[in-house]
Amino acid sequence: MLLFSYLLMSGVTTGALYALVALGIVVVNKATGVINFAQGEFFMFTGFVGWMLHVQFGLNYPLSFLLAVAVGFVLGMLTDRIAFRPIAKNDIVSLVLATVGIGFILKGLARVIWGGKADYLSFPPITSPDPIMVGPLMVIPQQLAVLAGTIIIMLVFAAFFRLTRAGKMMQATADNARAALLVGIRTDRIYTLAFGTGAAIAAAAAVLTAPLTLLYPDIGFAFFLKGFAAAVLGGLTSLPGAVLGGLIVGVAESLAGGYIHSSVMELSPFLVIMLVLVLRPSGLLSFRKARRV
């Protein structure tokens, strides 16, 4: 029971982080119809930026967090300007390769700037590392902090879509880009905003995760695959679906790792992606059977 509660708790925590990465993927995909293959590298790069601000420059954690999110937003907007807007009307192969290229540039930059110091950088914990008992559940305070942070980000995000003008314009563009353009929404700005928001969420996820895990230049791709698995589970255009998908992937991975073998954890995104795309391409929350092309 102790093992189970521990696994469940860590599954929910990592699942919440996957959900954030998935949200970033979904926001971009919903607005532009493109999967941003650099999403994982945004996560990795901004994680390093947070580390640099917090550990090297000695800024406090909340300030480092906000600055890293701002850097993420700018990176996302730059990606839109460089690798999406000029070729938005081209074929999908070009769009995919352009974001893959951006991702590799970021990965190489991170390796050149931070990789030389040590291969794995550790982020100091923001709470005490000792586990506490909540009733029968064993909980690590850091996990609670991460979970709380994730929930707050999701709420802010939902409020942004429901309440702000920019959020509503994003929804309109996602719904029907041509109609949005007709009523005077500058859709190309919305695409920039979507890329920026997606990267900002990745940054938030990265700086939240960093105290729980180690940072290294190759971390991005693993998170991207898991986030994508979560997004696919949710149907790729649904924000609540992405959150649910993230939790499912996180918990399933944690339980498989605890009860079968730790190496199985890395296999779970592959299984999820393959099974969902082949069997139920419209995701878990959708009842409509549709082919994804």
Next chain:
Amino acid sequence: MPFGRRNVLLALLAIGAIVPAFANGYQLFVCNLVAIYILLAIGLNILVGYAGQLAFANAAMFGIGAYATGLLQVHLGWPFWAAFPSGGLIAAAVGTLLALPALRMSGLYLALSTLAFAQATQWVFLHWENVTFGAGGFKTPHLSFAPLPVDKSVGLYYLSIVLVVLLYLFGRHVVTSRIGRAFVAVRDSEVAAESLGIDLLRYKALAFGISGFYAGVAGGLYSALLNFVAPEGYDLFQMIIQKSTIVVGGMGSIAGSVIGASIIILVLELLREVKGMQEIAFGALLVGFVLFMRGGLIAVLRRYVRGWEEPLRMTPRDQAQALAQPEARPSAADK
């Protein structure tokens, strides 16, 4: 036409054939690597450039070819000459199976599911330890060209060159045949292709299988070249190297694959010291070519070198250019 495609490639081949006479060991190694990447690039180009299947699994096929060739020798004691073709065929078989998910999805979704497949292959290389020897990799038996009076590196180099020539010709014939035209039809519109009576399953399976075979053969040569097989040689970075070769050379051009592979390997070797710089260079190459030179170098050659002709042009823009050319030519000549 002195700079026609055929003459240029024959000149390159002639230079390639006399390389062992003057090159040192390292230069010969790099030239052999170029030959291997030409095979990889042609295979990937048939799949992505001609058949339009945006798959990210060729690095995994490359690994499967290398592992199969190596493991058949190590575990079953097969000679290289039996293990090597089997490795190619095994990779072709696995590639053909990948056509099944490709029937249900295309574009982004195919890209991501093949990416996930490639990760799963990495996982098998890493964790099936009693067969694949895990993360540390394994040494392959030393290759000998016993009756022939050549040492291993020269022999392997000529073997690679012969295979490059044969598979280049094979690739050219495939893409200019009925099969190649079917690939292009599938790429440009699946619905239209099907309504012309093209069996999607058959031609997708064929494209994946042929592509897997090229990658598997290249993998077998690579394992013999390094005498060593380990998982990290076949990861996502490998895939990006291969993608860069066809983007730089030109999608939908067999000759472009040759040019792209040669250039990319030289860049890779020049930057070997720093992996981060390699990644930045390849990312920048990808973005730069996608943004500014979509047809790759082959489009430049086609435009500025008289007599350089490419069968079965590739992008819609190229086709538009081809249609526009009759009007454009006279005005260019007037100048």
